[in-house]
Structure formats: structure tokens, C-alpha cells
Amino acid sequence: KAGVTQTPRYLIKTRGQQVTLSCSPISGHRSVSWYQQTPGQGLQFLFEYFSETQRNKGNFPGRFSGRQFSNSRSEMNVSTLELGDSALYLCASSLGNTPNTEAFFGQGTRLTVV
């Protein structure tokens, strides 16, 4: 069974640009969550999508957005990049039909904003 796939693995962007990250969940999983990991703030929840609907949202500015497609693949977009957006972005996949399930993570996309 294939795991969670995130692309690209590494990105370098310039301040002010926008970026799109992609996540393909495990087959059959309908929930995709996104997290930002930084040395200072640790792992912080961005948002969760379930069956193409945003089910939960963290405390991030509107520059951070996401969507989920009918095949459960998800993308997150960050517009008007700031230096502080440099982080490891992790995607997690789970069945999503109950909170009593584990989430499986991808290897992440490391975004550097210069």
C-alpha cells in the first residue's frame, strides 16, 4: 500500500511569490490535514479536508488556503510569501470517519522563502 506522497520535497521561493504544495493520501483515506513545522513554533495545525470540504481550520492568516479534490488529493496554497513562512509542511492522511484512527504523514515539503 503506497504511503502519503507530498510534492515537491523542496522549494525555494522569493518573498511576495505564491506557492502550491500537493499531497496524495493513502488510497481509501478521505481526510487530509496540513501542518506547519518550524523550530520556534513546533507543529501547528493548518487545516483539514474531508470529502472535499474543509472540516477544521487552524489559526493562520487567509494567505494560507487549501482544497481537496474528488480523488482525495489535496493542495495547499500560500500567497504573498513572507520570510516567516519558511518551514516544513507536512500532510497527514486518515480514514477520517472517526477520530479513533491514526494519521499517516508524508515526508513533507521543505519551503524556503528568501
Next chain:
Amino acid sequence: AQKVTQAQTEISVVEKEDVTLDCVYETRDTTYYLFWYKQPPSGELVFLIRRNSFDEQNEISGRYSWNFQKSTSSFNFTITASQVVDSAVYFCALRHGSSNTGKLIFGQGTTLQVKP
């Protein structure tokens, strides 16, 4: 408010020593779920265990064991006879049980270094 605290930022042990990673959580939910994840240098978070709030049985899996105590709101993780391959960052996490969400609240992580 929900919160997870991992007070140990870094731990260094010598191979074959036992080590315990502490995790203390706060929640008002009566139903909740606790997790441990391992993050090796590659970056991926590897699932280790899930525990339900209504199941206080300790669990052992090989060299790993977990001690869940609701009375002290703790979910500690012990590695017996540590090995160099155990070197990683370990995260404890909490999830609501009262709403249907996948959101995980993570602690700050404990970096474990096992020296040969």
C-alpha cells in the same frame, strides 16, 4: 483549552540504557485520543501508538512501552535497551473525541540522541 507538554527538550543516553519520554496533556473532553510519533531526520512523522481515553491499559510493543495515567494526565513512553536507530525527535499528540475531526495537537517534541 487543549495542550500537550513535553518538558524534556533533549535527552542523551548511551546505547542499551532505558529512557522515558514524558508527556502531560490538558483537555476538558471526556473522550480523547493520545498518540506518539517518531520523526527521524528524513522528516516524516512515523506513527507509534494510539490510546483512547477510556483505555488505561499500558501497552508494550517490543522495546517500546507506554504508561497512560488519567489521574496525572500523563502518557509516558519508555524505550528499553535503547539503540542508535532510536535517535529521533519524538512527539506526543492529542485529539478531540467530542467532535469529528482529525486535528492533532502536538507537544514541542523531545529530541533523543542515543550514542554508541
